[in-house]
Amino acid sequence: MATKGNTKLTQQEKPLDIAGAKVVVIKTAWNNHITDELALGCIRVLKEYGVKVVERTVPGAVELTYGAQHFINNHAGTNACIVLGCIIRGDTPHFDYVCQSVTQGITLLNAQLPVPVIFGVLTVNTEEQALERIGGIHGHKGEEAAMTALQMIDFERMG
DSSP: OOOTTSOOTTSOOSOOOOTTOEEEEEEESTTHHHHHHHHHHHHHHHHHTTOEEEEEEESSTTHHHHHHHHHHHHSTTOOEEEEEEEEEOOSSTHHHHHHHHHHHHHHHHHHHSSSOEEEEEEEESSHHHHHTTEEETTEEHHHHHHHHHHHHHHHHHTO
8 A cells, every 4th residue: 555654765774876867757748737746756856866857748648658768769878767647547447548558568668678667657546646645645656756766776786
């Protein structure tokens, strides 16, 4: 369960080897009132650690996979990619198809690309649940995605 405090992810205990790191943050325009807040928290943490940040926007969640692959393949020196989106369940099975597509796409990219692609996509039943995850009772998932990227860059540099 995604509850605030059930992880030590944001409690960095050792110095990270992230000097000169560059991270691309790709967010969706769909549900931008949520994804903009995810991106703000994410970018704030990355900049606190001195990471160079590049921001991009794609129309919807399904396009995140293409956006991540395209950016990494065309911009040498990128150390990680964070994808941010918000998929809210509706009245049709569309939610299930989009969630499955995005999850499988990002998983495939992590197996194929030379840098990590961090999954910062909210898959929620209601808008209220999304709001709880951008600084509410469930923490800030954008900040957590940033810390995940930093730790994966450090992991990669450890060899």
